[in-house]
Amino acid sequence: MASAARTFTRAIARSNLRPVARSSRFAVPAQTLRSAGRRGYSSEANASKSNSGLFWGIGGLVAGGAAYYFYSSGDVKAKVTGPFVPTQEDYQKVYNEIARLLVEKDDYDDGSYGPVLVRLAWHASGTYDKETGTGGSNGATMRFAPESDHGANAGLKIARDFLEPVHEKFPWISYGDLWTLAGVCAIQEMQGPVIPWRPGRQDRDVAACTPDGRLPDASKGQDHIRAIFGRMGFDDREMVALSGAHSLGRAHTDRSGYDGPWDFSPTVFTNEFFRLLVDEKWAWKKWNGPAQYTDSKTKTLMMLPTDLALIKDKEFKKHVDRYAKDSEVFFNEFSEAFVKLLELGVPFKSEDRYVFKTSE
Numbered sequence: 070m071a072s073a074a075r076t077f078t079r080a081i082a083r084s085n086l087r088p089v090a091r092s093s094r095f096a097v098p099a100q101t102l103r104s105a106g107r108r109g110y111s112s113e114a115n116a117s118k119s120n121s122g123l124f125w126g127i128g129g130l131v132a133g134g135a136a137y138y139f140y141s142s143g144d145v146k147a148k149v150t151g152p153f154v155p156t157q158e159d160y161q162k163v164y165n166e167i168a169r170l171l172v173e174k175d176d177y178d179d180g181s182y183g184p185v186l187v188r189l190a191w192h193a194s195g196t197y198d199k200e201t202g203t204g205g206s207n208g209a210t211m212r213f214a215p216e217s218d219h220g221a222n223a224g225l226k227i228a229r230d231f232l233e234p235v236h237e238k239f240p241w242i243s244y245g246d247l248w249t250l251a252g253v254c255a256i257q258e259m260q261g262p263v264i265p266w267r268p269g270r271q272d273r274d275v276a277a278c279t280p281d282g283r284l285p286d287a288s289k290g291q292d293h294i295r296a297i298f299g300r301m302g303f304d305d306r307e308m309v310a311l312s313g314a315h316s317l318g319r320a321h322t323d324r325s326g327y328d329g330p331w332d333f334s335p336t337v338f339t340n341e342f343f344r345l346l347v348d349e350k351w352a353w354k355k356w357n358g359p360a361q362y363t364d365s366k367t368k369t370l371m372m373l374p375t376d377l378a379l380i381k382d383k384e385f386k387k388h389v390d391r392y393a394k395d396s397e398v399f400f401n402e403f404s405e406a407f408v409k410l411l412e413l414g415v416p417f418k419s420e421d422r423y424v425f426k427t428s429e
């Protein structure tokens with residue numbers, strides 16, 4: 070299956086796609102290095118107004134103070150006598166391990182677990198309700214039924230299981246932090262924008278599970294998108310920016326019932342989703358499955374009814390056009406919106422965010 074990813078990558082190389090720019094706000098050095106064809110970079114400084122300066126600071130006490138974890142990894146020999154307080158360096162190790170597994174386990178879907186990790190991070194976070202302050206990635210309640218069985222979460226066990234060995238290796242990290250960090254890692258490793266991230270989620274028990282129906286229904290239109298993402302506190306611009314994540318991955322008939330990828334490079338983060346929305350002709354797919362669109366030219370791509378709503382609605386369309394034209398603007402605005410998504414409802418103790426180095 071890894072060859073499928075390569076096929077897609079080759080398809081990009083063959084096509085006339087514009088080069089993908091990375092977020093200048095977060096990653097000017099990255100952009101330079103990536104455009105020179107290199108994979109690794111460091112982008113520590115200038116992550117955002119609120120996080121300039123501190124990247125090696127206190128990560129917050131782990132596991133609510135109840136359990137103390139001690140360093141047992143080979144590289145730290147000293148006996149630690151107090152509670153383990155992870156630093157950015159420790160979280161970078163978690164990042165590196167996820168990145169390593171993404172490369173190692175390439176026999177899945179289009180050659181990467183990256184997209185399904187992004188979906189896990191988003192579904193863990195997207196249950197947030199600003200009125201009640203409930204839901205969100207704090208708690209990682211998707212570990213439990215009924216939330217794990219909610220229709221919208223079908224298939225996400227694959228992502229949770231993928232991350233289990235990482236949790237075994239770094240038992241001090243909460244699942245909420247692990248899942249969101251994995252989403253950040255996946256986006257960055259798939260050549261997306263830098264996503265500054267901060268720790269602080271604490272796992273909660275089954276009682277904190279959110280009711281079914283908080284995640285979006287793909288068969289609906291713009292009113293539904295505004296209702297769901299408005300409940301989380303997003304505005305139109307942010308809703309459209311987030312939607313660009315559908316440049317990643319695919320739909321599966323045995324999960325949502327829908328079928329197919331949104332673009333020709335489902336393991337590379339690009340602004341292709343927007344370009345295809347405006348450049349291609351989309352028609353209803355003729356099949357026995359749920360109503361979805363397919364591109365008239367190749368009939369190999371797909372769009373959900375909620376995706377098409379982004380060009381049917383005038384206010385949404387303005388942003389679709391902006392992002393289709395300018396990948397750098399999209400990368401910047403996506404990053405800001407995704408940071409916000411992952412932080413909804415989390416009682417952070419620190420304002421400081423970490424920017425992780427991508428793998429070499």
Ligand code: HIF
Binds near residue numbers: 191294314321373
């Ligand atoms: Fe998705 N999304 N999403 N989504 N999504 C699917 C897959 C992915 C919606 C529906 C679906 C967002 C918003 C919405 C990803 C990331 C994000 C699937 C297919 C459906 C049906 C699932 C399957 O069958 O495997 C709806 C209705 C949304 C509101 C408009 C976010 C913005 C785009 C918030 C977001 O980040 C990713 C990644 C996938 C691919 C998963 C995979 O396994 O490849």
